[in-house]
Amino acid sequence: MNPGVHNSETPRRVGLLLETIDGVLKPSCRGLITAFRQAGYEVFGFSFCGEWRSLTSEAGTWGVDVLVGIEGPSGPLEWHPEAWAAGVMDTVEAFRIDVIGGLTSVIGRDLLPRVASALESPLVMDCSAVDLSVGTVLKPMFSGKVSAVLKLVGSPMVIGLRSNVVSPVPSPRNCEFRLHRFEPPRRSISVKGRQSSPFLRKELSEADVVVSGGRGVGSRENFLVVERLADALGAAEGASRGAVDAGYADPSMQVGQTGKTVNPKLYVACGISGALQHFAGIRGAGVVVAINSDPDAPIFSRCDYGIVGDIFEVAPLLLARLAKSR
Amino acid sequence: MQIYVCVKDVPDSAASIRLTGPSTYDESVIHLMNPYDENALEAACAFRDTAGGEVIALSFGKERALNTVRAALSLGADRGVLVLSDHSQMPDSIFTSRVLAEVIEGEGPPGMVFTGRSAIDSEGMQTMFRLAAHLGLPVLSDVVGLDLSTETVRAVREMDGGTRVSTVIPVPCVIGASKALNKPHYPTLPEILRARSKPVRTIHVSDLKIPPLSSRVEIVSFSAAVEERKGHILSGPLDQACDELIRILREEEKLI
Numbered sequence: 389m390n391p392g393v394h395n396s397e398t399p400r401r402v403g404l405l406l407e408t409i410d411g412v413l414k415p416s417c418r419g420l421i422t423a424f425r426q427a428g429y430e431v432f433g434f435s436f437c438g439e440w441r442s443l444t445s446e447a448g449t450w451g452v453d454v455l456v457g458i459e460g461p462s463g464p465l466e467w468h469p470e471a472w473a474a475g476v477m478d479t480v481e482a483f484r485i486d487v488i489g490g491l492t493s494v495i496g497r498d499l500l501p502r503v504a505s506a507l508e509s510p511l512v513m514d515c516s517a518v519d520l521s522v523g524t525v526l527k528p529m530f531s532g533k534v535s536a537v538l539k540l541v542g543s544p545m546v547i548g549l550r551s552n553v554v555s556p557v558p559s560p561r562n563c564e565f566r567l568h569r570f571e572p573p574r575r576s577i578s579v580k581g582r583q584s585s586p587f588l589r590k591e592l593s594e595a596d597v598v599v600s601g602g603r604g605v606g607s608r609e610n611f612l613v614v615e616r617l618a619d620a621l622g623a624a625e626g627a628s629r630g631a632v633d634a635g636y637a638d639p640s641m642q643v644g645q646t647g648k649t650v651n652p653k654l655y656v657a658c659g660i661s662g663a664l665q666h667f668a669g670i671r672g673a674g675v676v677v678a679i680n681s682d683p684d685a686p687i688f689s690r691c692d693y694g695i696v697g698d699i700f701e702v703a704p705l706l707l708a709r710l711a712k713s714r
Numbered sequence: 715m716q717i718y719v720c721v722k723d724v725p726d727s728a729a730s731i732r733l734t735g736p737s738t739y740d741e742s743v744i745h746l747m748n749p750y751d752e753n754a755l756e757a758a759c760a761f762r763d764t765a766g767g768e769v770i771a772l773s774f775g776k777e778r779a780l781n782t783v784r785a786a787l788s789l790g791a792d793r794g795v796l797v798l799s800d801h802s803q804m805p806d807s808i809f810t811s812r813v814l815a816e817v818i819e820g821e822g823p824p825g826m827v828f829t830g831r832s833a834i835d836s837e838g839m840q841t842m843f844r845l846a847a848h849l850g851l852p853v854l855s856d857v858v859g860l861d862l863s864t865e866t867v868r869a870v871r872e873m874d875g876g877t878r879v880s881t882v883i884p885v886p887c888v889i890g891a892s893k894a895l896n897k898p899h900y901p902t903l904p905e906i907l908r909a910r911s912k913p914v915r916t917i918h919v920s921d922l923k924i925p926p927l928s929s930r931v932e933i934v935s936f937s938a939a940v941e942e943r944k945g946h947i948l949s950g951p952l953d954q955a956c957d958e959l960i961r962i963l964r965e966e967e968k969l970i
Contacts (some may be wrong), residue, residue, distance in 0.1 A: 467879075469854065492839075495874050497856060501840035505847040510930035512806065513839045524934060530835050533731045534739070537934040548839075574724065576852035580868075585876025590924040596970070621970065639858070639894035640876035645727050645834060646749050646893040653967045665730050668834075670942060677965050692944040693962060695955045705956040710970070 399673050402520065403432045403456075403480055405490035405499060411439030416491055416594040417557030418450045423549055424489045425451040427520040432456055433563075434479055436472060438464030440565055449558060456483065457567050467495065468579050471572040478570040480507075485544055494592060499598030504546040512538050513548035514649070516672070531645050531668035543708060551594040552651040553640055553672065585640060592643065595624035598652045598673075600614040602666075604629035604643060604659020604680060611636055613703045614658055620710040621665060624657035626650065628660045644669040658699045662687025679703075715802045715825030716769030719758045720845070721751040721786050724777035724835045736934035737803050747782045750830025752789065752898035753816055753891035758828045758897070759790035761862045764784025767825055768792040774799060774813045780914065787909035788901035794911065794914040795821065806837055809924075811844035818849065826862070826889040831855050846888040854883060878912040 628639030771786035846853030859870030
């Protein structure tokens with residue numbers, strides 16, 4: 389499929405999957421828009437949310453030229469992997485999109501590869517930078533040990549951006565709204581039900597601040613100390629593999645190579661010794677703070693700031709100071 | 715019933731990656747099975763144990779990947795197929811999925827296909843989707859819960875904030891396994907011994923009738939990621955250290 393055929397006067401187009409919570413753009417999508425707003429591309433935003441009026445003006449603030457609201461024959465579509473992918477493909481074709489972009493979020497990890505496979509388009513996920521003028525991306529590989537420059541060949545191309553790698557910069561314009569209705573294909577997958585987690589409130593992989601607990605926390609009950617610190621910092625809660633394997637934390641909280649990659653401005657590691665595989669998940673973190681009672685813990689050689697001490701003594705001291713400053 | 719599991723031979727996550735050229739690295743480091751593929755294998759064997767059939771471990775890689783295929787046999791696979799490549803650069807997943815699809819089509823219609831959710835070296839996160847597209851099968855990845863019968867799969871996928879979504883998918887389908895899906899077992903001694911006599915077929919990628927595909931994702935360059943952290947350990951009594959930490963985070967780093 390090659391929907392975009394341009395002469396030198398027609399601007400190329402990027403279509404971004406915009407994720408929302410209750411009709412409001414997810415904070416991590418602002419940086420997504422900033423990242424792809426380059427090289428003279430016209431920026432299209434795609435949304436399934438159904439509440440488009442306020443989203444259109446919000447999208448315009450960050451630099452979206454056209455917001456395309458995608459819906460089925462009888463209105464907005466709840467998340468469904470096949471239906472949403474078909475909606476995006478239909479929209480890409482209708483609007484002659486050259487580059488498809490999105491976050492490497494939970495939804496992006498399903499949607500982007502699904503779309504790329506159907507279009508037989510090249511796709512790179514989890515990029516830390518994009519250069520649309522030459523069609524290259526920067527991508528961490530080998531659990532963050534290697535930084536790769538990759539070139540995508542052909543059109544349309546699909547790019548998944550890591551959350552929080554690009555700081556959002558407003559680029560206001562009048563965003564135009566267009567409604568795109570399409571007929572979803574027959575579904576193979578049936579989505580049956582949703583179950584909220586009692587463990588995670590904020591999505592780890594998109595959080596600006598993360599507080600994680602390791603095996604040093606000692607028990608599931610003791611994880612309350614992590615929760616309290618996270619609440620005080622407005623942070624998402626995470627856990628090391630050691631803590632998850634020991635049953636102190638839910639697998640959905642795991643940060644690291646076989647867990648989630650986080651990209652926060654601040655990462656606080658409590659009672660985490662600092663296995664290599666844990667670092668794989670936090671390489672992009674702005675500032676890493678480590679609290680551990682073992683002065684020889686490997687994490688102390690790879691943190692920005694460290695306190696050698698028992699987390700159960702340190703946490704109350706930190707909480708008292710954080711409460712004072714409010 | 716043929717139950718396929720795609721397994722990849724990857725550098726040990728603890729290994730240093732020493733770059734030897736613009737897009738190559740020293741491959742003499744320890745390699746092992748991609749961690750998520752172990753979860754996939756465990757799920758595949760559990761399915762075979764209830765529904766019957768055979769588990770076939772498939773891999774596309776270099777000679778060394780034979781170790782990973784043999785490891786799959788020790789973990790319960792019934793036989794293995796290794797497609798040898800002589801690629802100098804990592805093949806992109808468009809090509810890899812084509813290779814895997816060709817092998818599956820040659821070996822027999824799939825009763826189920828399992829993969830890991832991504833490989834820890836290339837981190838493409840997409841091969842299972844492309845494979846499913848080639849085979850004309852439904853696909854779901856990042857699966858944390860699985861309930862398999864011979865007609866349907868109940869698959870649970872993790873969404874934002876740990877929310878879980880339940881889905882029902884007809885069999886056969888392609889499932890990308892997450893770490894939380896199951897606890898892969900350690901091979902027992904009897905399993906290791908039995909694995910020695912399980913068959914492994916090795917073919918060369920040129921034996922498959924795949925027209926040469928030019929790479930759609932090209933590696934322009936690799937560079938070693940540099941990570942410099944301050945390493946500032948705050949000393950003194952704890953209350954002093956905590957005072958100092960908060961001050962630094964607030965006034966210097968401006969994070970709180």
